[in-house]
Amino acid sequence: MKPTDYNFRVRDSILGIQFLFVAFGALVLVPILTGLDPNVALFTAGIGTLVFQFVNRGAVPPIFLASSFAFIAPISHGVKTWGIAATMSGLVAAGLLYIALSFLIRLKGDNFLHKLLPAIVVGPVIMSIGLILSPVAVFMAMGKTGDGSIQLVPFEQAIVISMIALFTTVFISLLGKGIFKLVPILGGIVVGYTVALFYGIIDFSSVANAAWFAMPSFTAPEFNWQAIIFILPIAIAPAIEHIGDMLAISNVTKQDYLKKPGLKNTLLGDGLATSIASLFGGPPNTTYSEVTGAVTVTKAFNPAIMTWAAIAAIVLAFVGKLGGLLATIPVPVMGGIMLLLFGIIASIGISTLTRANVDFNCPRNLVIVSMILVFSIGGMTFNFGGVPFSGIGLGAITGIILNLILPQARKEDELI
Numbered sequence: 001m002k003p004t005d006y007n008f009r010v011r012d013s014i015l016g017i018q019f020l021f022v023a024f025g026a027l028v029l030v031p032i033l034t035g036l037d038p039n040v041a042l043f044t045a046g047i048g049t050l051v052f053q054f055v056n057r058g059a060v061p062p063i064f065l066a067s068s069f070a071f072i073a074p075i076s077h078g079v080k081t082w083g084i085a086a087t088m089s090g091l092v093a094a095g096l097l098y099i100a101l102s103f104l105i106r107l108k109g110d111n112f113l114h115k116l117l118p119a120i121v122v123g124p125v126i127m128s129i130g131l132i133l134s135p136v137a138v139f140m141a142m143g144k145t146g147d148g149s150i151q152l153v154p155f156e157q158a159i160v161i162s163m164i165a166l167f168t169t170v171f172i173s174l175l176g177k178g179i180f181k182l183v184p185i186l187g188g189i190v191v192g193y194t195v196a197l198f199y200g201i202i203d204f205s206s207v208a209n210a211a212w213f214a215m216p217s218f219t220a221p222e223f224n225w226q227a228i229i230f231i232l233p234i235a236i237a238p239a240i241e242h243i244g245d246m247l248a249i250s251n252v253t254k255q256d257y258l259k260k261p262g263l264k265n266t267l268l269g270d271g272l273a274t275s276i277a278s279l280f281g282g283p284p285n286t287t288y289s290e291v292t293g294a295v296t297v298t299k300a301f302n303p304a305i306m307t308w309a310a311i312a313a314i315v316l317a318f319v320g321k322l323g324g325l326l327a328t329i330p331v332p333v334m335g336g337i338m339l340l341l342f343g344i345i346a347s348i349g350i351s352t353l354t355r356a357n358v359d360f361n362c363p364r365n366l367v368i369v370s371m372i373l374v375f376s377i378g379g380m381t382f383n384f385g386g387v388p389f390s391g392i393g394l395g396a397i398t399g400i401i402l403n404l405i406l407p408q409a410r411k412e413d414e415l416i
Contacts, residue, residue, distance in 0.1 A: 016308025020316075022294045023066050023309075025185035028326055029341075030067035030283045032334060033136075033146075034075040036084065037281065039216035039316075039323040041067050044282030046313035048273030049306055052285075055269035056261040060303035061249045062295050064310070065273050068286035069345060070238045073132050073392060074231045075283060076146065081227075084281060088221035090231030091278035097235045098242075098271025105264045113243070113263075119356030121399035122240045123349045124369045128376035128392050129237065130346030137342050140335025141166075152331050157199050162336030165192025169337050185337055192333035207324040214320030219281030233393035236400075238286055242270055245287035253301050364406050372399040 027045055028038040045066035053060050071091065078087030104112055139148040143158025153161075169188030172180060180187070196202050243258075246266055250257045257266060274284040291309075295301065316322060358365055374380070376395030383389075389397065 012302060012305045013308040013312075015305045016310075017312050019064055019291050019294050019305065020309040020312045021186070022183055023064055023288045023291050025183060025187075025189055026069070026288065027066040027313075029185060029334070029337070030069060030072060030075075032326060032329065033072055033338070034283065035079045036075070036283055037217040037219075037323065038326045039214075039318070039320075040218060040280055040282045042313045043216050043317035044277035044280050045285065046310040046317070047280075048277050048285035049310035049313075051273045051276055052266075052269035053303060053307060053310075055272060056265050059255070059257065059260045060306075061246065061255075061257045061266070062253065062301050062303045062306055063245070063249055063287045064291040064306050065270070065285040066288050066313075067283040068238055068274075069341065070126070070129055070241070070286070071231070071234065071284050073129055074234050076136070077391070078227050078231060082224050083222075084219045085222035086224035086227045087231070088219060088278045088281055089223050090227035090229075091284050092221050092275045093228045093232050094235035094284055095271045095273070095275030095278060097232060098239055098267050098274060101239055102264050102268035102271060105267065110258065110263050113240070117236055117240050117400070118403065119352050120358055120365055120368050121372070121396070121403050122237055123352035123356070123358070124372040125234075125237045125349070125376070125392065125396045125399060126241075126352060127346045127349030128373060128395050129234075130342045130344070130349065131373075131377055132392065133338070133342040133345070137335055137338035140331045141339055142335070143332050145331075153201055157201065158332040158335075161192055161195050161199065161330065161332040162339070164195050165189065165333045165336030166339050168192065169340055185341075188337045189329065189333060192336055193329060196330045196333060201330055202328050204328055206327040207321060210320040210324030212321055213318055214323070216317050216323075217281065221278060221281075229389065230391070230393050233396035235284075236396050238284070239267065242267055242287065245292070249287070249292050249295070253295070364408065367406065368399055368402045371402060372396070 023045075027041060030036075031038045031041040045064070048065040049063075052063070052065050071094070074090070075087055078090060101113060135148070136146040139146055141158065141162035143153030143155055143162075144151050152158075165188045168191040169184045172187040173184035176184065176187075193202070243263065246257050246263065270285065270287070274286075277283065277285050291306075353369075358369075360366060360369075372395040375398050376392045379390065380394060381390040382394060
């Protein structure tokens with residue numbers, strides 16, 4: 001091996017660790033919020049990224065896959081209702097849905113997905129995800145459990161900590177320069193954690209009791225029809241989001257990844273990564289826009305850098321002290337950051353409708369959006385064969401069906 005090759009590998013490994021640092025805050029936030037093991041999430045993010053690279057080895061985009069925010073609500077509900085193992089079966093099915101869509105795209109072309117899942121359906125589904133989660137964020141920001149039933153931290157302390165964490169995240173995202181602009185979540189956690197230390201509400205016993213080397217708490221899935229039917233429709237929104245992610249990284253690198261390796265392959269890689277992550281008890285994987293932003297700043301387009309980031313994530317997954325440290329993050333710190341994140345998710349849904357120029361003077365569009373939002377957020381439940389459909393899943397199914405069966409409005413019938 002030439003010295004120059006060695007130097008390039010050292011440089012790529014350092015950049016890879018830097019990209020993992022950029023993704024770290026969001027990566028571990030999802031399992032912390034949903035009751036999963038953050039060390040497992042690190043492991044499955046690394047494995048998922050490597051699987052994605054293998055599937056798309058003909059033309060690998062420089063992306064990193066990790067925990068998807070779109071699944072926070074269903075995972076939280078699933079873990080409380082059926083347990084982690086059963087919830088994982090629903091997430092495996094979500095990955096299989098991506099795979100099925102990738103094969104349909106092979107048969108019918110890229111436009112098929114846009115016709116089946118247009119903005120009028122996807123936009124309000126994404127909005128519902130953020131809006132349904134908002135009470136959880138508010139309760140945690142006030143120092144309570146996610147359901148608001150127990151006060152974990154005194155309100156006066158919790159509200160100060162959560163607001164400082166929130167505004168730190170906002171200020172870094174707006175005023176940060178270079179690489180710092182890409183780690184607002186991590187910055188908010190660090191500053192909020194420091195304030196919590198000042199109040200003396202952090203218990204370090206979990207760090208002291210943790211071993212330096214420890215096997216992550218892997219959990220194999222257990223087949224559960226209710227969990228599968230509940231979670232499966234929610235995968236629709238991230239599937240569409242995947243297209244936007246591919247467009248974003250294509251714009252950064254000036255290569256059209258929708259043509260090569262093609263959406264049929266990138267979506268297949270995403271689906272396999274999600275299903276494999278769920279086999280270990282990890283959250284579904286998705287492309288991280290934070291890392292895409294870091295690629296933009298550093299101009300580091302070599303996919304091998306993401307391989308190093310994936311390897312670093314896998315290694316860190318076996319550091320028991322890291323999991324113990326993450327377990328000490330107080331509820332108000334998480335709640336403050338969630339206030340912003342879940343609002344952003346809802347805003348992305350609105351943006352999806354705006355970019356598609358959805359006409360809200362059209363009664364047909366109003367009906368579809370209204371039914372998705374009310375059925376998703378209002379708690380409507382339908383039972384088919386003893387299997388309940390509710391929440392975001394019911395909203396997504398309702399939107400798809402209405403979009404397929406409702407006739408297009410005539411010009412003279414549009415609202416003035």
